[in-house]
Amino acid sequence: MRPDFLRCERLPNIWCPGCGNGIVLRALLEAIDQLQLDPDKVVLVSGIGCSSRAPAYTAFDNVHTLHGRAIPVATGIKMANPDLTVIVVTGDGDGSAIGGNHLIHAARRDVDITVVVFNNYNYGMTGGQASPLTPSSSITTTTPNGNLDRPFDLVKLAAGAGATYVARSGIYFTKHLVDHLKKAIAHDGFSLVDAVAQCPTYFGRFNKKGSAGQMVTSQKDWMVLKSVAEKKTPEELVGKTIIGEFVKIERHSPASAAAPKEQA
Amino acid sequence: MPEKKTFKITHNRKWCKNCGICVAVCPKKVFEIDRSDRHAIVNPQDCIGCQMCVEHCPDFALIVVEVKNE
Ligand SMILES: Cc1ncc(C[n+]2csc(CCOP(=O)(O)OP(=O)(O)O)c2C)c(N)n1
């Protein structure tokens, strides 16, 4: 990772000790570095949440928007200047709850942006409430007896809405994460990466997941590579989260996309 | 026998939050959280340069580079 991609004068970051957001941010900066993108042509856009603070620690131009509204702002930036590489940094709450409608419609329109979901399974910033990605039975501030609802499968949601690149990874698997972030950013069309990270302060503590270190290394136990999962039975995959690339298809290009004729 | 590679570990105490993730991911037990709950480099000579700690430190506090002996 290029050290000049960080705005060092803003560090240390405000995140709690052991928060996974810094690990995803590092992977994202590494991916941008490896792709050798022109730093002046990269824009990061975020909403509100602990994770949404990430762009402000980078040297790239960035916009810290309203809660849930990063995708419409990113869409506008991309429309106005298609030469830019536009990357959205969003939390699971920011991206799938209040911003969920923007997510599905940007996927449907196949807007050429990359959405990186810093997925810690709860609303960190506001004190650990449940999000649409909180697993069933998990304890959060708003589900003190265990979440009665089912979570969205973000990969299936994005795929169903029309995203043309969808992947999931976890912060333990840094090379895998960087690799899929690179593919997502390089993809021509709407891309989403579900980057599973830990919030030791709330989700971890409420659900007795152990120390930050244990939350990182335990991803080895509950995450399974897609290529390995394909050889397993559904029973063997109960409680496992599958990581890898799920969608990679040609950009949606409608027949009527020709430029409108100039008015006489 | 090829000479064992050596690595220099740089730790930024100002950015480190003593979270212990480097302790958990290092395969060679190079780090410890000491009795005063502070990050400590205890076995630098065992470092194999795998970059696990660097890639997993959420606070950009670690740099590991190979030392080339001329
Ligand atoms: C319109 C609006 N509604 C609610 C809030 C309060 N709020 C701030 S951050 C947040 C949720 C953040 O959760 P997530 O997006 O998962 O990010 P994390 O903090 O976990 O990284 C909420 C509800 C707000 N700032 N603005």
Ligand code: SF4
């Ligand atoms: S509350 Fe959770 S997500 Fe927010 S900084 Fe702390 S550990 Fe990270």
Ligand code: SF4
């Ligand atoms: S992982 Fe980073 S922040 Fe955490 S104890 Fe190690 S050096 Fe410090």
